[in-house]
Amino acid sequence: xxxxxxxxxxxxxxxxxxxxxxxxxxxxxxxxxxxxxxxxxxxxxxxxxxxxxxxxxxxxxxxxxxxxxxxxxxxxxxxxxxxxxxxxxxxxxxxxxxxxxxxxxxxxxxxxxxxxxxxxxxxxxxxxxxxxxxxxxxxxxxxxxxxxxxxxxxxxxxxxxxxxxxxxxxxxxxxxxxxxxxxxxxxx
Amino acid sequence: xxxxxxxxxxxxxxxxxxxxxxxxxxxxxxxxxxxxxxxxxxxxxxxxxxxxxxxxxxxxxxxxxxxxxxxxxxxxxxxxxxxxxxxxxxxxxxxxxxxxxxxxx
Ligand SMILES: [Zn+2]
Ligand SMILES: [Zn+2]
Numbered sequence: 001x002x003x004x005x006x007x008x009x010x011x012x013x014x015x016x017x018x019x020x021x022x023x024x025x026x027x028x029x030x031x032x033x034x035x036x037x038x039x040x041x042x043x044x045x046x047x048x049x050x051x052x053x054x055x056x057x058x059x060x061x062x063x064x065x066x067x068x069x070x071x072x073x074x075x076x077x078x079x080x081x082x083x084x085x086x087x088x089x090x091x092x093x094x095x096x097x098x099x100x101x102x103x104x105x106x107x108x109x110x111x112x113x114x115x116x117x118x119x120x121x122x123x124x125x126x127x128x129x130x131x132x133x134x135x136x137x138x139x140x141x142x143x144x145x146x147x148x149x150x151x152x153x154x155x156x157x158x159x160x161x162x163x164x165x166x167x168x169x170x171x172x173x174x175x176x177x178x179x180x181x182x183x184x185x186x187x188x
Numbered sequence: 189x190x191x192x193x194x195x196x197x198x199x200x201x202x203x204x205x206x207x208x209x210x211x212x213x214x215x216x217x218x219x220x221x222x223x224x225x226x227x228x229x230x231x232x233x234x235x236x237x238x239x240x241x242x243x244x245x246x247x248x249x250x251x252x253x254x255x256x257x258x259x260x261x262x263x264x265x266x267x268x269x270x271x272x273x274x275x276x277x278x279x280x281x282x283x284x285x286x287x288x289x290x291x292x293x
Contacts, residue, residue, distance in 0.1 A: 016278055109290060111255075112276040116268055126253055127275055128290045 015042055019091040020083070034089035040064075041076030042092050048073060106133040153182035189219045192246040193287050194256040198226040200285040204277055206257025209239035215284050216249050219291060224284075239263045247272065255287055 019034065040062065047058040059069040083090045102115040104122060108130035115122050124131050151164035155175035162173060164184060171181035194211035195202045205211035210232055217224045230245065231238040243266045246254060253273040267274055277287075 110278065112278070114268075114274050116271045116273045126273060127255070127277075127287070129293050 015039070015092045017092070019089060021089050022083075022087045025087060032086065032088050034091040035079045035083040037076060037079050037090055037092050038072075039092065040072050041079065044069065044073040045076045045080065103136050104133045105136045106130055108132050112136075151184065153184065155180060155182055189253070190249060190251040191217045191219065191253045191255065191291065192249065192251040193217060193284055194229075194254075195226065195284050198228075200224075200288070201283050203281050203283055204255065204257060204287060208254070208256040208259050208263060209242045210234070211242075211256065214242075214246055214249075216246070216251065217288055217291065222292070224288065240266060243267060243270070243272075 043062060044058060047053045047061060048055065053061070055066065055069060055073070058073075059066050062069065062072075064072070080090070082088065102122070103112055104115070104125075105112055106125035106128060109125060109128040111125065111127050113122075113126050122133070125133050152161040153164050153170035153173050154161040162182070164170060170184045173182045174180065175182060193215040194205040194208055195213040195215050196205040196211070197203070198213050202213070205213070211229050212232060214227045214229055215224050216227065227245075227249075229242060231241040234241060240263070243263060247270055251272060253275060254267070255275045255277060257277055259267070259274050259276065264274065
């Protein structure tokens with residue numbers, strides 16, 4: 001059981017909302033299922049069609065190969081088109097993506113902020129000093145990829161992972177590169 | 189501690205500029221002396237490389253935090269390596285004075 005490297009797709013900005021709801025329906029659409037857009041799909045569209053980057057730069061930023069990117073991007077557009085055409089809700093979730101660093105959302109002043117120094121614990125909002133903030137960087141990102149059902153201890157920064165040992169807390173393992181405690185993959 | 193805030197004008201009632209690299213002005217606020225200074229962003233109209241040049245500009249002023257609306261891709265890793273904290277303001281739009289008041293709370 002040797003440690004293995006697995007690259008997590010990186011996402012630089014957390015989505016600003018959890019999803020979108022249609023309005024002004026001609027008839028009751030409540031029964032229709034929401035379209036689930038994965039974080040990585042959201043990110044691919046944002047990079048290409050909002051930030052207007054070319055696909056090569058977008059692959060680099062997301063840390064995926066060109067064919068993988070093409071697949072993610074095509075899937076994203078197909079889903080968005082489905083939501084538009086069928087008047088369905090969009091829910092942004094899941095995906096094998098790690099935020100680049102710890103990100104937090106202040107519930108009071110609604111600002112997002114990161115933790116640039118992993119050695120320091122964030123105690124309050126750097127702007128309004130509220131203690132009412134939540135961790136969004138990794139806790140909202142779930143591992144939904146079917147090929148990784150196994151439990152892993154994962155580095156929240158670089159995605160380095162080792163197999164989780166029953167009864168041994170993930171945080172007892174430290175990433176050899178980033179020197180931060182590992183976390184369970186399903187909590188990422 | 190010094191904090192950079194991106195501004196779309198050079199008055200305290202100017203709004204926070206949502207762009208980092210190509211913002212109109214940077215306000216450097218010093219939380220100890222409670223003083224502020226406006227600097228025109230020299231990279232405002234740069235064809236490319238505005239982001240990294242702006243990081244350099246504010247890093248040279250010795251800031252440890254930046255308040256802006258959005259940080260581009262490359263900016264984030266640069267700021268991470270400099271250990272400069274990013275504070276992202278989405279809505280509602282805030283003025284420079286609002287931000288300074290919050291920082292002084
Ligand atoms: Zn706050
Ligand atoms: Zn690591």
